Amino acid sequence: MTKIDYQTIREIAEHGPDDISEIYQFPAHLIYSSPATLAFNSPGAEGYGVKRAGLAVPESIMLIVAPGCCGRNTSLISRIKGYDHRFFYLMMDETDLITGRHLTKIPEAVKDVVDTLGYKPSVVMICITCVDALLGTDMERVCRKAEDFAKVRVRPCYMYALTREGRKPPMVHVRESLYSLLEPKPKVATSINILGFFAPLRKTELLDVFYRSGIKTIRQIGTCQTYDEFLNMAEANFNLVINPEAYHAAKQIHKRLGIPFVSLERFYGIERIHHQYQAISNVFHKQLDDEEMYQKAKNAIQELKELQPLSVAVGECLNANPFELALSLVEYGCQVKAIYANVDPSHFAYINALNELSPETKVYSNMEPTMLYYDGGEDEVDLAIGKDAIYYHDQSAHLNWNEDMQPFGYQGLIDLIEAIREAVK
Amino acid sequence: MKGLRKYLTPFAPDQSGAVSVLFSLSGLIVIIDAGGCTGNICGFDEPRWQTQKCAVFSAGLRDMDAIMGRDDRLIAKILKVVDRFDLEFIALIGTPVPAVIGTDYKGLARVLEKKTGLPVLPINTNGMALYDEGVEKAYSELIKAIVPEEETSQNGVVSVIGLTPLDYTKDEMDMIQATLSHTYKEVRMLGMSSIDDFKHLRQSEKIIVASPAGLKAAKLIKRRYHIPFEMLKLEKPNIAVTGSKVLILHQQVYANAIRESLNMCDKDIRVGTYFKLNKTLKEDHDIHFDDEDDLMNYIKEHNIDTVIGDMTYQPLIGQAKLIPLHHTAVSGDD
Known part of the structure; x- marks a missing residue:
């Protein structure tokens, strides 16, 4: 029987952020493919990958210019409500690879697609993939040519899996591309945007907190129904960034449209949520009142404590930072037996805190080759949270917690606890 | 385009x-x-x-x-x-x-x-x-x-080549295995169970070819090991065809087998495919398509009134009636 490679929280903490084991480093090993890694290998297959994200702008369509294999799973997305007949393909062949001929066909292909639609889309996103990354294609220029020829806005988006861990990974780039469509507008002091995800936030006090402090309009790309509504995001007084992947886009918006931004993090630890609201209050020199929600969240935590003892496995295919979530659950009395996630230096604040409370928690990397032999048997738990954790623990109570609409703040914590209670019932 | x-x-x-x-x-x-x-x-x-x-x-x-x-x-x-x-x-x-x-x-x-x-x-x-x-x-x-140089054939062993989940559902594979089991002592579905089927490929007295993608390998096996091959035949499918000019869209061997099993002399039944069209397996009017326009134009120009094919072809076939025939290589797992 092959031994599964993993480390405990204690071992990871002892080695520190400068000596992370090869277990958790992609370049060091082959990447195992199992249903637990699908979201990593093929982000478009679940949730929002580049293709689905590229269509976040209302009334837009996408032309995928790539070898056939890159567009293969797109029919899965086309089956989702709102995406039917929005994807089109210009398939590359070997001659295109050698000569770059496909680039000259794009303007005509855009026009052909737009003529077929019978309406003018707000924008045509051109999605290109790894081969054009290697060919060094200047897609901005190609898009300008296509705009002139087809008389429609054309923007690039880059599905470059090759640059996933680079300075500007595909999911960062696609946000920049989308928000580059915004044009300068007069600022409205009572208007703000939330940048981060493509689907809207679930019900959260974050919005109420700002409404109560005088903000009248809060826009998210996922709530914009029309292109004009999307363009109104340019009138915002400031942007709230709730996902680090939107940070570059926010910086670009600041530079181009003069809209400043504030970054927030999603936490499930009640005191971390509270401290973040206090920090926002300091930034805006205005006391944001979170007392009522703080108490509600405390009550929810009490309900979770009543479920103890509860052993849990936490994955990374969920709407949370797996280490922050694991820490929060341990703080609320759960026994977190296993975490399925890769470790990077940004996780160490949580890992060090976990080391104080739950040092023997095992940390597995879904992608590590020996996971071929792992079936969760030695880490039996009452509850698995996250799609990947569920894959290993199909006999345990299940909680996906990876829906498109994003939880946030105290309400996110309350909803999570409610979902846990439902799952283990 | x-x-x-x-x-x-x-x-x-x-x-x-x-x-x-x-x-x-x-x-x-x-x-x-x-x-x-x-x-x-x-x-x-x-x-x-x-x-x-x-x-x-x-x-x-x-x-x-x-x-x-x-x-x-x-x-x-x-x-x-x-x-x-x-x-x-x-x-x-x-x-x-x-x-x-x-x-x-x-x-x-x-x-x-x-x-x-x-x-x-x-x-x-x-x-x-x-x-x-x-x-x-x-x-x-x-x-x-993988196939060793030395091994002799055994009576009653048949190997099926060209059979993958991209062309055949699990039920269809089980049906093929069951049907062949009436004739052969042992039916090996190459690539669907174990590497041993390849290691002992030379035990086969015959190779059955389930798709054009298996044909080249079957010819190689015949040339190297003198094992003959024949094309797969399917049981009569449960398909009611009412039109008179029919186009079957699938991989060629599967489509041919459907045509043969329908056995309708009074109808003009053609095979069309976006995949390999082997000359030795095709009939006069069978056709290969590359692009969407090819299929759309063919349906129009040849007055095809019935198409047997994957549901995703629906937008391309105009007024012709579509009789669904799932093909995983086209639309993904059913």
Whole structure:
């Protein structure tokens, strides 16, 4: 029987952020493919990958210019409500690879697609993939040519899996591309945007907190129904960034449209949520009142404590930072037996805190080759949270917690606890 | 416009075809990609992946690996895992990235063979060709690397080649196996159970070919080992055809088998395919399509009133009636 490679929280903490084991480093090993890694290998297959994200702008369509294999799973997305007949393909062949001929066909292909639609889309996103990354294609220029020829806005988006861990990974780039469509507008002091995800936030006090402090309009790309509504995001007084992947886009918006931004993090630890609201209050020199929600969240935590003892496995295919979530659950009395996630230096604040409370928690990397032999048997738990954790623990109570609409703040914590209670019932 | 798809999503690519042949054979399958191709192959084209464990890996290429041609790193990653698994072979599956940088698959295979002592199958797929190309290449490499020179045939053993989940559902495979079992003592579905079926391929008294992608391998087997082959016949399907001019859209052997089983002399039944159309298996009016327009124009020009094919063809066939016939290589797992 092959031994599964993993480390405990204690071992990871002892080695520190400068000596992370090869277990958790992609370049060091082959990447195992199992249903637990699908979201990593093929982000478009679940949730929002580049293709689905590229269509976040209302009334837009996408032309995928790539070898056939890159567009293969797109029919899965086309089956989702709102995406039917929005994807089109210009398939590359070997001659295109050698000569770059496909680039000259794009303007005509855009026009052909737009003529077929019978309406003018707000924008045509051109999605290109790894081969054009290697060919060094200047897609901005190609898009300008296509705009002139087809008389429609054309923007690039880059599905470059090759640059996933680079300075500007595909999911960062696609946000920049989308928000580059915004044009300068007069600022409205009572208007703000939330940048981060493509689907809207679930019900959260974050919005109420700002409404109560005088903000009248809060826009998210996922709530914009029309292109004009999307363009109104340019009138915002400031942007709230709730996902680090939107940070570059926010910086670009600041530079181009003069809209400043504030970054927030999603936490499930009640005191971390509270401290973040206090920090926002300091930034805006205005006391944001979170007392009522703080108490509600405390009550929810009490309900979770009543479920103890509860052993849990936490994955990374969920709407949370797996280490922050694991820490929060341990703080609320759960026994977190296993975490399925890769470790990077940004996780160490949580890992060090976990080391104080739950040092023997095992940390597995879904992608590590020996996971071929792992079936969760030695880490039996009452509850698995996250799609990947569920894959290993199909006999345990299940909680996906990876829906498109994003939880946030105290309400996110309350909803999570409610979902846990439902799952283990 | 050539290559433009307005209604159909791209069909299963060659890399998916290759993996569909190798999936159940206890090999180390290394897809030389950045991750996305592996996601597509496993998550979309390989139904067994959801329920059956397989040593299928992405090479996890990154831009500098491709730019610098760091094959040594790939070799090191593979060497790191070979001792930890019980492997029959290593397969290197090509994708668009190695196609662009001109990866020397055969060179990689030679180095790995020398270092591991395992057979290494270099499969130079590129993600631009269709699945049947990949199926063909995988069979060819398997036969070259795995089938022993010495072994004699046994009466009553038949092997089916060209049968993959991209063409046949599990139920259809079970039906084929059951039907052949009436005639043969032992029916081996090559690529669907164990590598032993290839190791003992020479025990077969006959090869049954289930798709054009298996034909080249069948010919190779005949040439090398003097084992004859014949094309698959299907049981009469439960299809009621009312029209008079019918086009069957599928892979050629399956479509031919449907035509034969329908056995309707009073109707004009043609086979059309986006995949391999073998001259020796085609009838006069059978046709190969490349693009969406080809099919749309053909339906119009030839007054086709009935199409038997995958549901995704619906927007292309105008007023013709569509009789659904699922094809995983076209629309994905049912």
